[in-house]
Amino acid sequence: MEGRPYRLYGAEISYFTGKVRAYLRWKNIPFDEIASSAEVFREVILPRVGFSVIPVLIAPDGRCLQDSTEIIDALETSHGGPSVYPSTPRQRLAALLLETYGDEWLMIPAMHYRWHHNREWAQRAFGSLSAPAATPEEQLETGILLAAPFAKAAVRLGAEPHMHAAIEASYEGLLAELSRHFEHNDFLLGDRPSMGDFGLFGPLYAHQYRDPKSGEHLRRVAPRVAQWVERMLHPMPLSGEFRAADEVPVTLLAVLRRMFIEQMPVLADTARRVSEWMGAHPGETLPRAIGMGAFVLEGQEGKRIVSPYSLWMLQRARDYFRSLTGCNRTAVEEMLRAAGGQSFLEFEDPPRLARAGLSVRPG
Ligand SMILES: N[C@@H](CCC(=O)N[C@@H](CS)C(=O)NCC(=O)O)C(=O)O
Incomplete structure (x- = not known):
């Protein structure tokens, strides 16, 4: 072995x-x-x-x-060796928050662009992955069947037709913020990738860089973000450092601000609903989704599934934040206020959660 x-x-x-x-x-x-x-x-x-x-x-x-x-x-x-978790408090919390944002929120644009702009390509890709030896026609047939639940999930995650323009405006806003950031930084927190980079890489590589129409769009409107994707694809292993003095660049605060505006109200609402659900079903594993909830992007209101799993991701950042004391705590609070993160400071945690497959259970 x-x-x-x-x-x-x-x-x-x-x-x-x-x-x-x-x-x-x-x-x-x-x-x-x-x-x-x-x-x-x-x-x-x-x-x-x-x-x-x-x-x-x-x-x-x-x-x-x-x-x-x-x-x-x-x-x-x-x-061991160099870690993807910075050891200093502001950078570490920023990395945990941005992982949650990439994993759980950027699924909205990623699923929207794949299933509403690259659908047939994606169906073929699902088919050739599942049945590599089949003919292209058979692969398309298989792909259509396999992809159907994912295409529906795009809508359940929030990409109803009346939200498409808002999803695209929000995504382009994020690309503009990241483009400014990558003018002066190779990665989110300096010249070494953090857990936040890996979180953002999921959607920005597999869907937004690699799906043909999304990739063409990304390279055209945000070439610096496409170059970051390429750095993440072909990294210099174990090299680089995070920025000195626990700096979280102001250009990255803009991305955190977007997370606090867009995702945090949904996480706070999810926490309320999960607490209620757990009160009514003591000891039980939560379903993957507990109903539908409202969300707002660029002033447009949509609805999406309420996902308890997102809170398990946030719990990691909350645990870290709560462990901080003294000047580390003060430094982090200042960063959060500068990024509009009052809602994270005032977040009402649900009961403790443990991961159970793609959902969560009492921890
Ligand atoms: N949060 C999990 C999620 C894994 C996940 O959602 N994987 C997708 C493909 S990228 C999948 O297999 N989904 C199956 C499903 O949603 O039922 C992770 O970080 O690995």
Whole structure:
């Protein structure tokens, strides 16, 4: 067994596979990637994980890891060396928040652009991944079936027709902010990628850089963001430093501000609903979605599923924030206020949560 590399089961078209792949490359951990065909789902993923999901990482000792955050955290513990978590408080909290934003909020533009601007291409890609030996016609047929739930998920995540223009305006706003940031920084927090970079890379690579129409758009309107995607794709392993003196550049505060405006009200509403649900169903695992809730983008109101899992992601940032005392706490509070993050300071935490597959349960 010794010396056998890690096996990453995933796909080029997959948001969270991109995040883990980029991490493994930066961390210089040897791995083989295996495309998640129907056969791989049947023979490897379902028997070990119990449900259909990618990415899944099998360690050289046979340990099976699922969920990009838990995969990365397990490897951070076992591999040491330069960490993707900054050791200083402002940078560390910024990294945790931006991971949550990339993982859980940028799914809205990523799913919208894929399923409303690149649909047939994506159906073909799903088909060729699932049935690599089939003909292009058979692959399209399979892809249409396999992709149907994902295309519906785009709408359930908030991309109803009346929200399309707002989603695109918000995404272009984010690209403009990131473009300004990358004028002076190779990565979010200096010249080394942090957990925040890997969180943003999921949507910005697999969907927004790689899907043909989205990629053409990204390269045209935000070439500096496309260049950051390329740096993340082909990193200099283990190199670089975070900015000195725990600096979170002002250009990155603009991105945090967008997160606080767009995602934080949804997280606060989710926390209220999850607390109520847990009160009414003591000890039970929450469903993946508990009803629909309102959200606002660029002044337009839409509705989307209420996702308890997003709170498990936020809980990591909340735990870190609550652990801070003295001048570390003061420094972080100042950063949050400068980025419009009053709502994070006043956030009412739900009861403790543990991850349960793609949802959560009492922790
Ligand atoms: N939060 C998980 C989510 C994994 C995930 O959502 N993977 C997608 C593909 S990128 C998937 O397999 N989804 C199946 C489903 O939603 O049922 C992670 O960080 O790995």
